[in-house]
Amino acid sequence: MPSGQTIVRHAEERDREAVLNVLLEAYSQYEAALSPERWTQYKESIVEAVDAPTTKARLVAELDGKLVGSVFIYDSSVTAYGSPQLEIHNPIIRLLGVLPGARGNGIATELIRGSVRLIKEWGADTLHLHTSDMMDSAVRLYERLGFERAYDKEFHSGTVLVKSYRLKLSDTALLNV
Numbered sequence: 250m251p252s253g254q255t256i257v258r259h260a261e262e263r264d265r266e267a268v269l270n271v272l273l274e275a276y277s278q279y280e281a282a283l284s285p286e287r288w289t290q291y292k293e294s295i296v297e298a299v300d301a302p303t304t305k306a307r308l309v310a311e312l313d314g315k316l317v318g319s320v321f322i323y324d325s326s327v328t329a330y331g332s333p334q335l336e337i338h339n340p341i342i343r344l345l346g347v348l349p350g351a352r353g354n355g356i357a358t359e360l361i362r363g364s365v366r367l368i369k370e371w372g373a374d375t376l377h378l379h380t381s382d383m384m385d386s387a388v389r390l391y392e393r394l395g396f397e398r399a400y401d402k403e404f405h406s407g408t409v410l411v412k413s414y415r416l417k418l419s420d421t422a423l424l425n426v
Contacts, residue, residue, distance in 0.1 A: 275346030
């Protein structure tokens, strides 16, 4: 059982393979819920995101010296998804992932807290993210942390409703720790 403190920091080039491993392991739990074709596309999009030049920042979390989580931060819906029609001109987090064996230690919360601190430094006042019902534990986490639905920023990917959430930085208790 992990005993140390979670350290959140900017990802470095040397972290690339570990980040990719974290994301593929973290998201593999959804393989059974997706068709083989959709799962292959999803994995390919994860691999592409690891090196995407549109990512403004990549944060990683270490626990007991091991990289166990990561999150990517984008400037807008254009850089995150290539979707100007969503009209999100604030930072968006994507691909928040924690290794299955490290879950339950507050790592996802620390990655979100690190994201909030960083985007506040950038002068942003709102953080956005997208998820789906398939990721029910993530939805519960976001709602517990104070994210609210942004119905006007939702869309469908095939038959799946991609839910949108936003966090007003002036309202969050995440920075009070």
